[in-house]
Amino acid sequence: xxxxxxxxxxxxxxxxxxxxxxxxxxxxxxxxxxxxxxxxxxxxxxxxxxxxxxxxxxxxxxxxxxxxxxxxxxxxxxxxxxxxxxxxxxxxxxxxxxxxxxxxxxxxxxxxxxxxxxxxxxxxxxxxxxxxxxxxxxxxxxxxxxxxxxxxxxxxxxxxxxxxxxxxxxxxxxxxxxxxxxxxxxxxxxxxxxxxxxxxxxxxxxxxxxxxxxxxxxxxxxxxxxxxxxxxxxxxxxxxxxxxxxxxxxxxxxxxxxxxxxxxxxxxx
Amino acid sequence: xxxxxxxxxxxxxxxxxxxxxxxxxxxxxxxxxxxxxxxxxxxxxxxxxxxxxxxxxxxxxxxxxxxxxxxxxxxxxxxxxxxxxxxxxxxxxxxxxxxxxxxxxxxxxxxxxxxxxxxxxxxxxxxxxxxxxxxxxxxxxxxxxxxxxxxxxxxxxxxxxxxxxxxxxxxxxxxxxxxxxxxxxxxxxxxxxxxxxxxxxxxxxxxxxxxxxxxxxxxxxxxxxxxxxxxxxxxxxxxxxxxxxxxxxxxxxxxxxxxxxxxxxxxxxxxxxxxxxxxxxxxxxxxxxxxxxxxxxxxxxxxxxxxxxxxxxxxxxxxxxxxxxxxxxxxxxxxxxxxxxxxxxxxxxxxxxxxxxxxxxxxx
Amino acid sequence: xxxxxxxxxxxxxxxxxxxxxxxxxxxxxxxxxxxxxxxxxxxxxxxxxxxxxxxxxxxxxxxxxxxxxxxxxxxxxxxxxxxxxxxxxxxxxxxxxxxxxxxxxxxxxxxxxxxxxxxxxxxxxxxxxxxxxxxxxxxxxxxxxxxxxxxxxxxxxxxxxxxxxxxxxxxxxxxxxxxxxxxxxxxxxxxxxxxxxxxxxxxxxxxxxxxxxxxxxxxxxxxxxxxxxxxxxxxxxxxxxxxxxxxxxxxxxxxxxxxxxxxxxxxxxxxxxxxxxxxxxxxxxxxxxxxxxxxxxxxxxxxxxxxxxxxxxxxxxxxxxxxxxxxxxxxxxxxxxxxxxxxxxxx
Numbered sequence: 001x002x003x004x005x006x007x008x009x010x011x012x013x014x015x016x017x018x019x020x021x022x023x024x025x026x027x028x029x030x031x032x033x034x035x036x037x038x039x040x041x042x043x044x045x046x047x048x049x050x051x052x053x054x055x056x057x058x059x060x061x062x063x064x065x066x067x068x069x070x071x072x073x074x075x076x077x078x079x080x081x082x083x084x085x086x087x088x089x090x091x092x093x094x095x096x097x098x099x100x101x102x103x104x105x106x107x108x109x110x111x112x113x114x115x116x117x118x119x120x121x122x123x124x125x126x127x128x129x130x131x132x133x134x135x136x137x138x139x140x141x142x143x144x145x146x147x148x149x150x151x152x153x154x155x156x157x158x159x160x161x162x163x164x165x166x167x168x169x170x171x172x173x174x175x176x177x178x179x180x181x182x183x184x185x186x187x188x189x190x191x192x193x194x195x196x197x198x199x200x201x202x203x204x205x206x207x208x209x210x211x212x213x214x215x216x217x218x219x220x221x222x223x224x225x226x227x228x229x230x231x232x233x234x235x236x237x238x239x240x241x242x243x244x245x246x247x248x249x250x251x252x253x254x255x256x257x258x259x260x261x262x263x264x265x266x267x268x269x
Numbered sequence: 270x271x272x273x274x275x276x277x278x279x280x281x282x283x284x285x286x287x288x289x290x291x292x293x294x295x296x297x298x299x300x301x302x303x304x305x306x307x308x309x310x311x312x313x314x315x316x317x318x319x320x321x322x323x324x325x326x327x328x329x330x331x332x333x334x335x336x337x338x339x340x341x342x343x344x345x346x347x348x349x350x351x352x353x354x355x356x357x358x359x360x361x362x363x364x365x366x367x368x369x370x371x372x373x374x375x376x377x378x379x380x381x382x383x384x385x386x387x388x389x390x391x392x393x394x395x396x397x398x399x400x401x402x403x404x405x406x407x408x409x410x411x412x413x414x415x416x417x418x419x420x421x422x423x424x425x426x427x428x429x430x431x432x433x434x435x436x437x438x439x440x441x442x443x444x445x446x447x448x449x450x451x452x453x454x455x456x457x458x459x460x461x462x463x464x465x466x467x468x469x470x471x472x473x474x475x476x477x478x479x480x481x482x483x484x485x486x487x488x489x490x491x492x493x494x495x496x497x498x499x500x501x502x503x504x505x506x507x508x509x510x511x512x513x514x515x516x517x518x519x520x521x522x523x524x525x526x527x528x529x530x531x532x533x534x535x536x537x538x539x540x541x542x543x544x545x546x547x548x549x550x551x552x553x554x555x556x557x558x559x560x561x562x563x564x565x566x567x568x569x570x571x572x573x574x575x576x577x578x579x580x581x582x583x584x585x586x587x588x589x590x591x592x593x594x595x596x597x598x599x600x601x602x603x604x605x606x607x608x609x610x611x612x613x614x615x616x617x618x619x620x621x622x623x624x625x626x627x628x629x630x631x632x633x
Numbered sequence: 634x635x636x637x638x639x640x641x642x643x644x645x646x647x648x649x650x651x652x653x654x655x656x657x658x659x660x661x662x663x664x665x666x667x668x669x670x671x672x673x674x675x676x677x678x679x680x681x682x683x684x685x686x687x688x689x690x691x692x693x694x695x696x697x698x699x700x701x702x703x704x705x706x707x708x709x710x711x712x713x714x715x716x717x718x719x720x721x722x723x724x725x726x727x728x729x730x731x732x733x734x735x736x737x738x739x740x741x742x743x744x745x746x747x748x749x750x751x752x753x754x755x756x757x758x759x760x761x762x763x764x765x766x767x768x769x770x771x772x773x774x775x776x777x778x779x780x781x782x783x784x785x786x787x788x789x790x791x792x793x794x795x796x797x798x799x800x801x802x803x804x805x806x807x808x809x810x811x812x813x814x815x816x817x818x819x820x821x822x823x824x825x826x827x828x829x830x831x832x833x834x835x836x837x838x839x840x841x842x843x844x845x846x847x848x849x850x851x852x853x854x855x856x857x858x859x860x861x862x863x864x865x866x867x868x869x870x871x872x873x874x875x876x877x878x879x880x881x882x883x884x885x886x887x888x889x890x891x892x893x894x895x896x897x898x899x900x901x902x903x904x905x906x907x908x909x910x911x912x913x914x915x916x917x918x919x920x921x922x923x924x925x926x927x928x929x930x931x932x933x934x935x936x937x938x939x940x941x942x943x944x945x946x947x948x949x950x951x952x953x954x955x956x957x958x959x960x961x962x963x964x965x966x967x968x969x970x971x972x973x974x975x976x977x978x979x980x
Contacts, residue, residue, distance in 0.1 A: 010886055014783070017775055018792070025799050028810030028854070031820055032802075035813060043813060046823035086660075089652035096637045107975045109653075112661055114907060114964055115957060116915020118933050122953045123664035126671050126946065146660035168640045170356035172343045173321055174370035174421055178642025184369075186641075188360045207803055210917045210933075214940065226805050230922050242806040249801030253794055323639070342639075 029246060036239035043236045055236040062237060068222040071137055075212075075221060076205040078141035079148050083201050084194065086145070087152025094153075095160045110154065112147035120146055121214030135217020143215040148204050152197040159193040272300035272457040273334030273347065273424035275320060280329035282315050289315040291481045292329065297425075297459060299334075302451050304460045304468040307478035308504070308630070313461045316478075317427050320459065321350045334424060344373070349423035351431045355414040357402040363413050364389070364398030370421030388416040392450070408439050415450060425457045432467060444470050465505050469493070477501050479628070495537065495622070502549045502622070504630035509555070509593050511548040515540050515623065523623045528589040533564045534621035546623040552594040554620040557583075557606065563615035569593070571610050581606065585614055665957075672743050672951035676735040689728050696721045743951035751935060751952075758932035759959055761845060762914035765852045769909045770902070772853060773860040777901075778894065780861075781868035782876065793865070800858050808922045811851040815841040815923075848923050848931075852913045859912060860905040867901030868894065903971035910967075911960050932956060 035043040039052035059065065090109050094102060112120060124143035125135055133139065167189075171181045187194075209223045216224055226238055277295040281288065290312040297303040305313040318324040320331060322343035331338045333347055343350075349370070358366050365372075367388050368381035376384070382398075389395050392412035402410055411431060418426055428447075432440045448471045451458045462468050468475045469489040476486045477500070485497040496502035503510065513527030515536075523536035525546055534548050556563065572592060573584040581603050583595040593614060597603065606612065637646045678686070696718060703714040747755070780792045799807060814820045822838040825831045831838045841847050871894065879889040895902070913919075920931035936956070939949030968974065 011783075014775060014779055018779060021772070021776055022795055024854070025795065025857070028807065028814060029799055029802070031813050032806065032810040044818070045813065046818055046820060086652050086656035089649040090656065092637065092641075092649050093653050098636075103975065105657075108657060108661060110975070114911055114960070116911055116933070116960060118915050118917050118936060119668075119953050119957050120664075122936070122940065122950065123668040124660075125940075126950060127664040127667040130667060142660060146656070146664070149656055149660070164354070164356065165640075166352045166354060166356040167358060169323060169343070170350070170352055171358070171369065171373075172640065173323075173348070173350045174373055174417065175344045176369070176373040177344065178640070178645055180373055182641055182645055184372075185358065209803070209805055210915065213917065213937075223803055223805060226803070227918065227921070230805075230809070238806065238809065242802050242810070245802040245806070246798070249798055253798065257790075257794070 029242075032239050033243045033246060036236050036243045038236060041235060043234055043239050055240045058235065059237045059240045064220070064225055065222065065237070065241070068220050068225040071219060072206050072221040072223065075137055075141045075144065076202045078138075079144045079205040080198050080201050082141065082145040083149040083152045084197055086149040087197065088156050088190070088194075090149070090153040091156035091160055095157060095163075110150050113150045113154075115147070117147070117208065117210030118214060121211040124211075124215050135215055136219050137216070139215040139217065140212045140219070140221065143211045144205050144208055147211070148201045151200055151204065155193050155197045155200070156190065159190060163189060271424060272455055274299040275425055275457065275459065276330075276332040276335075277316070277320075278330045278332070280316075280319065280326045280331060282312070282319060282324060283327045288481055290319075290326075293483055295476060295483060295486065297457060298473075299424075299457055300455050302448065302458045302460065302471055302473045304462060304472040304475045305478060306462055306465060306468040306475050306505075308463055311478040312481040313463075313478050314429060317350070317429055317459065317461050320425070321348050321427050322346045347424040348427055349418035349421050349425075350427045351414050351418050351429065353429045353431065353433060355410055355431065355434075357410060357413055357417070359402055361401075362398060363394070363400050363402060363405070366402065366413055367398070367416045367420050369417060374421070384420065385416075388420050389413075391419070391453075392416045407435050408443060411435065411443060412446075415447075419450075419454060423456060425459060426451075428458065428460045430462050430464075432462075433464070440467075447471060469505070477504060479504070479630075496549070496624070499547050499549075499624050499627040499629055502547075502624060507552055507594060507596075508549045509552060510629070511550075511591065512626070513546055513548055515542050515544045515546050518542055522618055525623060528591060529567055529587055532621065533618035534623040535619050536623050538623075538625055540623055540625060545626050547626050548621050548623050550616050550621040552582075552596040553598075554616055555593065555595045556615050557595060557597055557612060559613050559615075564618040565621065566613065566615045567593070568611065568613055571606060571608050571612055574606065574608050576603070583612075585612055668950045669954055671947055672954045673741070674737045674739045675742060675947045677738045678735045682732070682735075685728060685732055689725060689732065692721055692725045692728070696725070743948050744955065747952070747955075754930050754935055755932050755952075755955065755959075757930065758914060761848070761931075762910050765849055765856075765913040766906050766910045768849060769853045769856060769860045770906060773857055773864060773905070777861050777864035777868055777898075778890075781865050782871065782873060782894075796858055796861055799854075804855055805918050805922060807855055808851045808919050811847070811854060812842070812922055815847050815850075817842070842923060848920055851923055852916060852919050855916075855919055856909050856912045859908040863901040863904035863908070864898055865901070867898040871897045899971045900973045900977040903967050903973045904977070906967050907964050910963050914960060914963075915956060 031045055032043075034045045036055055037051050037053070038044060038048060039054065040047055040049040094106055094109070097105070121143050124139060124146065128134075128139055128142070163186075168181050168185050171185045172178075176184065207223070209227055212221055213224050213227060220228070222241075226241065229238060275295075275297040277293055279292050279294060280290065281292040282290040293316075295316075305316060307313045315324065319326050320333075320338075322338065322341060322345075325339065338346060358369065361369070364382060364385040367385040368376075371381045371384060385398055386395065389398055392415055394409060394412055394416070397405070397409070402413060405413065414431065432443050432447075435443060444467060447458075447460075460468070460471065469492075472489055474486060474488055475492055477484045477492065479500045485492060485501045487495075487497075492501065492505050496505060499510075502508050511525075511527045511529055511532060513525035513532065515523050516526050516531070517524040518536055518539065518541055521536055521539075523534055523540060523546070525532050525534065525548055527548065532548055534550075540546050567585075567587055569585040569587040571583055572586040575582040576599070579599050581597045581599055583597065583606060585593045585595055587593060595614060597606075637649070641649070699714055699718050699721065703711060703718065706714055776792070776796075780789045784792060812819070816822070817836075817838045817840065818833060819841075821841065822831055822833075825839065826833055875893055875897075876889060879893050884892065915933055916931065917933040917937060920934055924930075932952070933956070936949055936952045939945050939952060943949075
């Protein structure tokens with residue numbers, strides 16, 4: 001079963017490429033993380049002044065960043081509260097609606113995903129300004145929800161397409177009220193997707209810059225605060241935030257992998 | 270639990286230009302095991318969905334126990350439906366499945382639990398209530414579905430080919446079990462199937478459907494012995510078919526001119542001379558070898574032969590080119606009937622039946 | 634809709650429809666319409682109104698001057714000055730009552746009057762975004778293919794995990810990491826200095842950040858995931874036997890990809906390109922950071938400045954709408970080219 005030499009060459013080139021690609025992916029993270037521990041007032045790895053943890057302390061004292069984090073969390077909660085019901089409603093309608101309008105409706109409801117984030121922010125700002133609502137946390141929440149709801153909808157649709165509708169019919173036939181069908185049959189079936197959608201919505205919201213920066217007005221989130229510091233002076237505190245995010249992700253990724261491994265072993269047993 | 274009768278009065282169902290069920294009148298008696306038999310797409314499932322309330326008929330009226338059902342949604346009808354795929358709730362343990370209908374009716378939890386256990390005992394699944402449906406075998410799941418449907422004490426139980434997913438052996442076992450359960454609880458069963466074996470063995474009466482129309486409603490015996498149409502004659506059991514034209518008709522008998530020569534047959538529809546007809550005769554009613562006093566007599570050669578232990582199946586090629594199937598009981602001395610051997614086949618006039626021409630089961 | 638009512642009843646169905654409608658109208662359609670409307674008018678003051686406003690301004694100046702005099706005045710002069718002040722104030726009130734607000738004029742001027750420079754930036758942005766898309770496609774294709782078809786399941790999972798980890802940190806920080814690498818005294822220049830190729834003292838470093846390539850590298854980096862995942866998803870569904878069969882029939886590697894893999898992965902490639910183009914054309918953070926928040930010549934920055942520096946929302950709305958149009962055109966172009974429908978654009 002020896003592969004022909006030409007193919008072995010091809011595989012070697014591809015493997016090398018993958019290695020280069022991952023260096024490209026991870027080198028910036030490494031550089032950024034290192035700078036968080038450099039005892040130098042500007043983020044740098046080239047001007048090394050020795051190891052320090054003082055930037056972690058600085059972060060703990062940075063009230064604006066902390067307030068930004070709180071604002072980000074508040075917005076994320078709001079976004080989840082708006083996006084999940086809207087996305088679910090859209091998905092339910094689209095999976096059941098047998099009409100030629102279905103395609104158009106689908107197109108409009110996924111369009112926010114395909115629209116540049118700044119445009120979502122701008123259009124939301126203009127609409128609400130006309131209604132007398134200035135930029136702020138509420139507006140950021142609304143602007144983000146417009147596209148995060150689309151992501152949620154796609155997730156729900158994928159799940160609903162695998163739904164066995166006779167279960168709902170069976171429940172009705174056994175005398176369940178419409179509400180009970182939804183509560184006891186549909187919702188439990190959707191529970192894993194609701195969790196996924198909430199996590200994805202949360203991450204998207206926390207992450208978001210392009211949309212938020214237009215809708216946030218005089219307020220700020222963690223990310224817009226970082227964004228504005230690029231203009232008005234950077235310290236390695238920014239890098240510390242990056243390090244924290246990287247660590248959280250790696251921990252989550254490891255936990256996830258371990259859990260999956262264990263699950264797989266369970267099913268084998 | 271008390272069975273109730275189900276009446277369909279001039280009921281029809283159309284989906285746009287397509288007519289799934291033509292105007293139909295049908296009465297299912299209270300406490301009866303009634304089957305609707307037909308090939309897929311004949312409209313039997315549509316009738317079931319109309320009775321259970323998932324579809325509103327385009328015209329006509331459905332009455333259960335004399336009460337008109339129009340406008341009453343499935344969750345308020347005295348029916349319970351067993352789905353083809355059973356539709357057990359995968360995320361609930363078995364006992365919650367069984368007790369779901371009671372939960373919907375606001376029964377408190379201890380009562381639900383007790384009642385579920387009772388019903389599980391009825392279907393021989395006591396002590397299995399804590400399991401998930403996925404942990405049960407096919408036959409057990411079947412019984413959970415029955416218990417779940419019975420829990421709501423329906424007057425009519427509707428079954429949509431619930432045995433089709435099981436293997437042959439289990440299917441045969443479940444037939445007797447279903448019949449026994451029906452006797453025990455005494456409610457009306459309406460059973461949908463495309464399997465004539467199921468329908469014939471379990472039912473008090475059967476409606477045979479084809480292309481949205483009820484062809485015949487009768488007991489299994491009558492259905493087999495006296496099919497009303499060419500479709501029923503070919504769909505229920507096996508039949509030899511000879512086409513011909515009636516030349517004489519009197520005293521309930523007919524003489525027909527056929528490619529196999531003149532043949533005599535019973536004439537239940539009173540077809541008149543000159544009418545096109547289809548003559549049907551069951552393979553087991555054909556007699557092999559010379560026999561006296563038999564009305565119809567044909568000569569041929571044996572084209573195929575299959576011995577199935579107690580029975581011998583033969584295909585006899587006649588001079589006219591048509592083949593006749595013959596089922597003979599093995600009482601010994603069948604050695605003579607080998608492929609290529611000349612053979613004489615005969616049947617009495619009453620054994621054959623002349624019916625008006627019409628679509629056959631093979632056309633549907 | 635009927636099946637929705639049959640299952641969930643009128644109440645819940647109405648709730649679903651209401652929620653979907655709020656989202657559809659309140660969060661998607663109305664904002665876009667208002668933005669379009671805003672882009673179609675500007676404020677103008679009639680000529681005589683301008684003179685009037687000037688007269689009022691002059692009167693205010695005179696009043697403050699008189700008040701200044703009054704504070705220094707004594708005796709009967711005070712009463713005299715106060716009378717004059719009162720007279721002026723009365724005149725101001727009178728004029729202000731007839732002063733007309735600036736009028737809205739509808740037209741395409743906000744679009745048409747885009748300056749040559751701004752238009753050039755727009756064209757450049759679209760062109761660069763296309764280049765970024767193409768670059769990302771070339772860079773990501775082998776990775777998606779390797780993850781989907783060559784690697785064992787465990788390795789594929791590891792590969793995908795490796796792709797996701799950089800996305801844990803925010804887009805801003807991701808790009809910022811590149812800034813540190815490409816900076817005048819960044820990692821690469823330091824390395825070059827160590828080799829003796831450049832000298833910081835003489836400022837002979839390579840100004841990577843001033844090349845458009847810097848934005849490209851950072852953008853491709855920032856959006857790889859959006860290119861890899863859609864491609865990976867479609868490639869994963871390709872039966873490996875098809876590759877074996879193609880190879881068995883003597884097709885070269887190129888031919889196998891061209892005739893088997895790419896046609897199969899077409900929807901994924903289309904989605905990846907659309908997402909990457911949209912993200913890079915509308916990217917605000919990447920050019921902002923790479924240019925250190927100073928100049929920067931990406932169209933999105935121009936839009937931002939119209940809103941928050943020039944306070945000219947009408948022009949800003951027009952620019953935003955122009956960008957949106959460009960994205961819509963690109964989406965339809967790619968869908969037509971790849972022969973995929975809107976339904977395929979779902980993860």
